[in-house]
Amino acid sequence: MAKRFLLRNILGSNAQRRHRHHRETMIENISSQFHVLLKEDPLRPVNFREIFESKIYGLAMKQALGEDVQSIYVEGLVIDMMAGIIEVDWRDFFPYLKWIPNKAFEMIMNxxxxxxxxxxxSGEEVNCYLSYLLSEAKTLTKEQITMLVWETIAESADTTLVTTEWAMYQLAKDPTRQDRLYDEMRKVCGCNKVKEENLSQLRYLDAVFHETLRKHSPTPSVPLRRVHENTQIGGYYIPAGSEIAVNIYGRNMDKNHWDNPEEWNPERFMDEKYDPLDMYKTMAFGAGKRACAGSLQAIFLICVTIGRLVQEFEWRLNDGEEEKVDTVGLTSQKLHPLFAILKPGE
Known part of the structure; x- marks a missing residue:
């Protein structure tokens, strides 16, 4: 029921059309903030994560909690709590570990x-996830509601942040590929800003997106799945009741399936044998009934953001940035935020 509500009102295709203005506003605000920073000090490196993180979490909060939550939304505190919980929350991987919420986060959610x-x-109609849980799911405890809302916010915002930051890092260190992407958008969009309706024509942007998902899978492993009946997979007998985790990172770095998997190479996805609609190639969004409900929104947000930022700015890594590629946490987030030097686009 909860997933059906999310698809119908927040993450599904019809809902995405209704909420498009929220995404466009978010991306416009991100672009404007970078322009302001560039004008203030053209030589100062910008912290990509700091800007994108606050905006993507703000969008996730709107979807999960409603429009008017600014009076009790403390940006830094909420983001810090989310990040801390993500890094230590292994309940999906080890169900026997009890989830103990951070007290500050719990106070905010309450x-x-x-x-x-x-x-x-008061009779106010608010079309958000929390409103649905409170009005329709009467048997849920406050702790369960907190968990469900947190999952919606964290899963939609954090993985989008991780993928977008890695994509911008790779483009900033590779001027040739950045120029190729810029030229493609110039050809398709002219002087107009890239929009969601342009994405189907931007094959190289799509390749950048999928190659980033492959090389930097937002989650290195699919959460545990329980086998309901005896089965065989790849020659292995799997008894009913077994818990299985799919190693996405291992799959996407397998030399038997990918040429030079350590290399970030969007061109591999420009091959005619690759179907751009094949979302299972990297398994980044899972598969089957448990596939990520937010995949459509992620594509819109990540691809349009990347497109706009490459259209409007020339990106170069700050000195020493190329060595800061370690990851940390449950997701594959960069250990250090991306700092880049910007120049105005042509």
């Missing part, structure tokens, strides 16, 4: 829940 209850009681 305040948000109480605020939403007041809005519902």
């Amino acid at each position: 305040a948000l829940i109480e605020e939403q209850i007041k809005r519902i009681d």
